[in-house]
Amino acid sequence: MQHAAPSGDTAKADNDAKMxxxxxxxxxxxxxxxxxxxxxxxxxxxxxxxxxxxxxxxGFPLGFWFAQxxxxxxxxxxILAYFILMDRLDKEFDVHE
Structure with missing residues (x-):
């Protein structure tokens, strides 16, 4: 006979999967x-x-421009793109401040 897992264990497993x-x-x-x-x-x-x-x-060669x-x-x-993406991701997963 199997026993149902306590709700605390289920919530922790769900949170672990979410993270x-x-x-x-x-x-x-x-x-x-x-x-x-x-x-x-x-x-x-x-x-x-x-x-x-x-x-x-x-007035400068594009290769020089990319290098400099x-x-x-x-x-x-x-960096800006990462900030925006992570801000959205944090809100989606409810881990924002």
């Missing part, structure tokens, strides 16, 4: 945003610099 989903989404956000940063910071500014230098932005300024701007935008 696991929360962290999975958080990690997915981080992987995607860091992937974008890697592409902007390394792939575009190092590996494709010669191809990008054929295009000019504000673009990756920094993109990083700041990614």
């Amino acid at each position: 696991r989903r929360y962290w999975q989404r958080n990690l997915r956000y981080m992987v995607v945003l860091l992937g974008i940063w890697f592409v902007a910071g390394y792939v575009l500014s190092i590996f494709f610099v010669n191809q990008l230098n054929a295009i000019h932005l504000g 300024q673009g990756s920094i701007y993109i990083f700041v935008l990614l």
Whole structure:
């Protein structure tokens, strides 16, 4: 004969599953945003610099711009995107302050 789990155990299991989903989404956000940063910071500014230098932005070759300024701007935008995504995620999972 099986006994039903006390409601406290069920609530804890539900909360654990909810927090696991929360962290999975958080990690997915981080992987995607860091992937974008890697592409902007390394792939575009190092590996494709010669191809990008054929295009000019504000009088400077685009490859130079990505290496010197673009990756920094993109990083700041990614921080903003992460803030917005996590604010929404926190509210969705009711873990906001």
